[in-house]
Amino acid sequence: MTPASGGFGSVVLLIGMLGVSNPAPATAQTLRARVIDSELGTPLQGAAVRIGKDGPTLTTDSSGRVVGSNLPRGPTEITVKLIGYEPGVFDIFIPDSGSIAGVFPLDSTDTSCQRC
Numbered sequence: 001m002t003p004a005s006g007g008f009g010s011v012v013l014l015i016g017m018l019g020v021s022n023p024a025p026a027t028a029q030t031l032r033a034r035v036i037d038s039e040l041g042t043p044l045q046g047a048a049v050r051i052g053k054d055g056p057t058l059t060t061d062s063s064g065r066v067v068g069s070n071l072p073r074g075p076t077e078i079t080v081k082l083i084g085y086e087p088g089v090f091d092i093f094i095p096d097s098g099s100i101a102g103v104f105p106l107d108s109t110d111t112s113c114q115r116c
Helices: none
Strands: 016-018 029-037 048-051 057-059 065-071 074-081 088-094 099-106
Touching: 029 048, 029 074, 029 088, 048 065, 057 065, 074 099, 088 099
Parallel strands: 029 099
Antiparallel strands: 016 099, 029 065, 048 057, 048 074, 074 088
């Protein structure tokens, strides 16, 4: 799972199955995502997370988290944008049932050492 856009350095995307002991209907998949700064690991509030090319756009909370529900099964593109950061494009697979969790790191566009 690699970003579709360049400039990401080392990108880690963690996706795990949750809640498989009690399968949900085929249309009840949930994505629990967290957007972080790729260097500092800090949560990014206010990031726009678009699920799919034409899907809903959600905004991360103060913990960098967002939850998308009732997602269709199959390959899905996640696009994450936030002012001051390079846009991130991530490819994930939504399973038949249950939830998946993803951590989406963004690279800062700040080239000065103000963040050091």
